[in-house]
Ligand code: HEC
């Protein structure tokens with residue numbers, strides 16, 4: 020299990036550790052940024068990543084491995100065919116390529132063709148850089164990953180279980196019993212709190228901090244092409260960084276971006292948490308890192324392509340823009356903000372013996 024080593028690499032000076040197979044795409048040496056006369060500068064003052072949270076210190080490797088298995092194991096679903104990875108797959112940037120997530124009762128198939136009785140209200144979020152977050156969910160309705168993990172587990176339209184069933188199912192599998200003991204040496208039991216803690220520990224490893232943009236910011240201007248650099252400057256000129264603030268390209272800002280509604284779906288966003296009428300229709304300013312493969316976009320998945328999402332966002336501002344602005348900003352987000360080196364890792368098999376989801380691109 021290389022997860023911890025990979026995190027160490029992504030936080031340190033690890034020049035060429037872009038995701039396997041992606042380096043040619045995300046960091047092709049094109050015309051160096053210098054040729055744009057900007058000498059490797061950024062349109063904003065450079066700020067460091069926030070420190071990783073204390074809870075990540077001294078986490079036993081076994082807890083992360085357990086979280087990895089639970090994340091993929093359909094033993095955590097009422098139909099024994101659905102898992103966290105059904106809606107958060109490494110195949111689609113830790114999302115699912117659907118407008119809105121489809122929960123239990125829809126078979127093993129994940130991805131664009133998945134259909135079933137339980138379509139949820141919202142687009143499945145990517146799960147990168149959650150370790151840094153103050154609040155979770157598109158409306159800010161959860162505080163910790165431990166708390167959040169139990170929401171889909173118990174929701175009827177997602178995994179549909181209850182605490183007792185989870186504990187009794189897992190306790191019946193000796194391999195899991197041993198793993199819980201190793202993962203929680205101070206409290207070696209199969210409990211719902213330990214299930215949540217293992218899932219949370221695993222999800223905190225999904226860090227994305229070593230994209231081409233980060234290497235550029237560290238002083239290597241040649242890793243961004245002229246288009247990417249130009250896209251970054253236009254992103255700033257259009258004020259995108261006010262809400263999608265570097266270096267994480269997200270913030271705790273909640274805003275109404277006039278995303279088209281879906282008929283029959285009632286979603287008041289942030290108002291549902293704060294109860295303030297002025298928060299109606301406001302959603303989190305989500306991360307723009309690693310969203311090249313998470314289409315469709317926005318809280319209800321109503322916009323299909325990244326270029327159309329960028330165009331929609333430009334339309335919300337006051338600055339006039341051109342098709343070329345859309346193209347360049349899309350190149351910047353889609354290529355310069357990618358680092359999938361700490362992605363979820365699909366296990367070869369599961370302690371429950373249940374099959375993994377079938378991630379079908381549908382072509
Ligand atoms: C049916 C599909 C589905 C399943 C199954 C599912 N999720 Fe999600 N997940 C979603 C959707 C949709 C959202 C956005 C919900 C919102 O913001 O209200 C989300 C949001 C999240 C978030 C918050 C991300 C953020 O940016 O704030 C986390 C963390 C998360 N899921 C983890 C999990 C875990 C862990 C499991 C398994 C126990 C799981 N999910 C199972 C669909 C799913």
Ligand code: HEC
Pocket residue numbers: 254257258259260261262263272273274275276278301302303304305306307310313315316317318319325328329332333336348
């Ligand atoms: C006032 C804050 C704000 C500004 C300024 C802003 N955004 Fe956003 N952005 C948001 C919010 C909030 C969302 C989520 C809205 C929703 O889903 O309803 C979002 C969503 C997005 C998405 C979709 C991401 C996904 O995974 O679904 C993209 C792409 C995006 N913004 C790009 C941009 C670009 C490019 C600019 C500059 C033209 C910009 N944004 C300016 C707040 C902002």
